[in-house]
Amino acid sequence: MLEVVDLHARVEGKEVLKGVNLSLREGDIVVLTGPNGSGKSTLARAIAGDERVEITKGDVLLDGESILGLTPEERFKKGVFLTFQAPPEFEGIPVGSFLLRISGKGEREALEELKELVEKLGLPKNVLFRELHRGLSGGEKKRLELLQALFLKPRFVILDEIDSGVDIESIEKIVELVKELARDGSGILYITHNPRSLELLGRYRVLRMEEGRIIG
Amino acid sequence: MITKGSISRSFVEGLSREKGEPEWMRRLRLQALELFERLSDPLWLKGIDEIDLDELVLYEKVDARATSWDELPPEIRRFYEELNLPEQEKKFLAGLATSYDSEMVYYNAKKFLEEKGVVVLPMEEAVKRYPDLVRRYFGKVFPPAEHRYSALHYALWSGGVFVYVPPGVKVTFPVEAFFLVANEMVAQFEHTLIVVGENAFLHFIEGCSSPQFRKFAFHDGVVEAYVHRGGHLKFTTVQNWSRDLINFNNKRAIVEEGGRVEWVEGSFGSRASYVYPSFILRDGASVDVRAFTIAHGGEWKEGGVKLFHVGKDTRSHVVSKSVSSSDGVSVFRGLLRVNKGATGSRSSMSCDSLLLDEESKAFTYPHNQVEEPTARVSYEATTSFLREDQLFYLRSRGLDEDSAKALIVSGFLSDVISYLPPEYASVFRRVLELDFRGSVG
Numbered sequence: 001m002l003e004v005v006d007l008h009a010r011v012e013g014k015e016v017l018k019g020v021n022l023s024l025r026e027g028d029i030v031v032l033t034g035p036n037g038s039g040k041s042t043l044a045r046a047i048a049g050d051e052r053v054e055i056t057k058g059d060v061l062l063d064g065e066s067i068l069g070l071t072p073e074e075r076f077k078k079g080v081f082l083t084f085q086a087p088p089e090f091e092g093i094p095v096g097s098f099l100l101r102i103s104g105k106g107e108r109e110a111l112e113e114l115k116e117l118v119e120k121l122g123l124p125k126n127v128l129f130r131e132l133h134r135g136l137s138g139g140e141k142k143r144l145e146l147l148q149a150l151f152l153k154p155r156f157v158i159l160d161e162i163d164s165g166v167d168i169e170s171i172e173k174i175v176e177l178v179k180e181l182a183r184d185g186s187g188i189l190y191i192t193h194n195p196r197s198l199e200l201l202g203r204y205r206v207l208r209m210e211e212g213r214i215i216g
Numbered sequence: 217m218i219t220k221g222s223i224s225r226s227f228v229e230g231l232s233r234e235k236g237e238p239e240w241m242r243r244l245r246l247q248a249l250e251l252f253e254r255l256s257d258p259l260w261l262k263g264i265d266e267i268d269l270d271e272l273v274l275y276e277k278v279d280a281r282a283t284s285w286d287e288l289p290p291e292i293r294r295f296y297e298e299l300n301l302p303e304q305e306k307k308f309l310a311g312l313a314t315s316y317d318s319e320m321v322y323y324n325a326k327k328f329l330e331e332k333g334v335v336v337l338p339m340e341e342a343v344k345r346y347p348d349l350v351r352r353y354f355g356k357v358f359p360p361a362e363h364r365y366s367a368l369h370y371a372l373w374s375g376g377v378f379v380y381v382p383p384g385v386k387v388t389f390p391v392e393a394f395f396l397v398a399n400e401m402v403a404q405f406e407h408t409l410i411v412v413g414e415n416a417f418l419h420f421i422e423g424c425s426s427p428q429f430r431k432f433a434f435h436d437g438v439v440e441a442y443v444h445r446g447g448h449l450k451f452t453t454v455q456n457w458s459r460d461l462i463n464f465n466n467k468r469a470i471v472e473e474g475g476r477v478e479w480v481e482g483s484f485g486s487r488a489s490y491v492y493p494s495f496i497l498r499d500g501a502s503v504d505v506r507a508f509t510i511a512h513g514g515e516w517k518e519g520g521v522k523l524f525h526v527g528k529d530t531r532s533h534v535v536s537k538s539v540s541s542s543d544g545v546s547v548f549r550g551l552l553r554v555n556k557g558a559t560g561s562r563s564s565m566s567c568d569s570l571l572l573d574e575e576s577k578a579f580t581y582p583h584n585q586v587e588e589p590t591a592r593v594s595y596e597a598t599t600s601f602l603r604e605d606q607l608f609y610l611r612s613r614g615l616d617e618d619s620a621k622a623l624i625v626s627g628f629l630s631d632v633i634s635y636l637p638p639e640y641a642s643v644f645r646r647v648l649e650l651d652f653r654g655s656v657g
Contacts, residue, residue, distance in 0.1 A: 052604060076611075084609060090627055148613075
């Protein structure tokens with residue numbers, strides 16, 4: 001179980017989170033929506049351990065234990081995974097070897113699995129040999145982020161606007177794959193303000209965030 | 217014979233006598249000594265004033281000369297074993313020569329080289345066995361008068377390799393020379409001379425290394441390469457010095473009609489480093505340079521390239537990359553000269569710097585002298601910073617901060633590293649990871 005308890009946080013001196021409470025079980029999907037600037041991405045970064053987000057009060061608990069003292073890499077190793085809203089680009093780091101490295105999986109089995117995922121997500125066939133996020137379109141970047149979640153199958157996945165900048169058909173595909181990921185056991189925090197996603201995920205718990213608080 | 221300090225005529229004469237050199241070489245040394253005494257320190261040097269030449273061991277005779285690893289004294293052999301050289305030699309080298317401070321201690325060339333008339337010899341031996349051939353090129357490509365420390369080099373040179381590839385001969389496996397500065401307070405002045413005959417091919421690898429010292433050491437080597445008409449030289453140099461070494465590198469290639477040089481240069485370690493390979497291109501000659509340098513922890517790394525397009529339809533292409541971290545400074549000096557009459561010549565140079573923190577610096581000083589109106593030249597430079605979102609991204613994928621930085625650096629340098637032989641590329645990645653662990657940022 002991943003829990004956020006009365007979380008207050010500042011970014012560049014400005015208070016962005018003002019007492020957020022949230023809980024997420026493995027296998028569940030929780031949808032988080034709300035206007036731009038309401039603090040959704042800050043919450044995602046705070047959970048993943050971005051040191052630029054200064055926690056002033058409250059806690060983030062994994063199975064009842066605080067993870068606030070852990071580095072981002074330690075949180076990743078405990079199964080907390082964030083997909084970036086705007087992933088940075090990396091020169092000279094091929095996608096395939098990067099994914100092998102972070103997964104620790106053997107080359108042969110992993111490559112087969114990756115090829116399947118590339119096809120499933122409609123990514124360019126050569127994407128595994130291309131540089132990480134470099135030269136990809138906005139939509140492709142999002143799909144590559146989702147590919148990582150599907151490949152790694154972490155315990156908890158925070159999808160920060162995985163559906164922005166992608167076409168309507170892709171959204172349906174993305175939601176389908178996210179559901180599949182949850183069925184396989186990952187707990188999903190699906191951050192969105194895309195109406196189509198909200199419609200497709202309507203039957204799950206939908207939380208709304210405004211001005212740094214979850215209001216319902 | 218260990219000789220320390222006090223550079224004098226009698227010292228230089230003694231050195232020449234010790235090596236049993238012919239008269240012309242003795243005279244060349246003495247003329248160079250006169251030049252050294254007359255010239256003043258180049259103004260562009262930083263850190264050279266720290267060198268007290270009188271304190272340095274200028275020549276150390278090493279009583280070892282082996283053609284098999286077993287013949288080497290174990291205390292010398294272990295340095296090379298740690299560097300995995302015997303293994304590399306077995307696997308992919310046509311010839312290997314290694315130095316230990318002032319002297320070559322090991323050399324071995326595969327039989328097929330001899331059969332094809334290829335010469336791979338320690339420089340001193342080549343002077344004796346092939347005097348006319350050596351004399352034709354020695355000091356002609358990179359003249360002693362270039363600056364005070366090249367003059368010093370010619371006065372005191374010791375060690376180095378001579379490689380001669382006869383016309384039309386293609387040496388498909390690389391020949392490597394490895395230079396080790398094993399002791400502190402030692403100055404190394406090795407001289408390497410490479411001659412590639414008409415339409416011949418050679419891949420020469422130069423490796424340099426030194427262990428960690430308490431004091432410092434000084435490296436002032438020269439590489440001269442002469443590529444005859446239609447010849448092709450691939451030159452790879454990886455310099456992995458310790459941080460207490462001041463590295464002076466004097467390298468030049470003359471490329472005759474239609475000749476081609478591919479040059480890959482990587483340098484890390486050393487307190488201060490000055491590395492500007494230069495190329496003289498005659499009609500239709502071309503050079504492709506990939507260079508990278510890493511400056512961190514207060515190191516001062518000067519790199520760059522000098523291109524002289526003297527003939528028609530010459531081509532040069534340079535990609536230079538530098539990484540600075542933890543107060544490191546990298547400096548790129550590029551000189552491009554296109555002579556009047558070098559019609560149809562093309563040159564492109566790009567210089568990218570990556571800064572890992574705010575304390576580090578990168579400077580670029582391109583200098584173009586283009587006298588030929590039909591020449592097309594381009595120069596571009598970029599400077600980028602390590603971004604926090606990149607670091608956070610990689611950490612959120614399970615890499616600790618140092619590994620994340622090492623990965624970003626190796627990614628940034630990847631298009632240069634990919635030109636290294638695979639054995640060197642993997643060593644480089646390992647060194648990078650070790651180097652960055654706990655020492656950066």
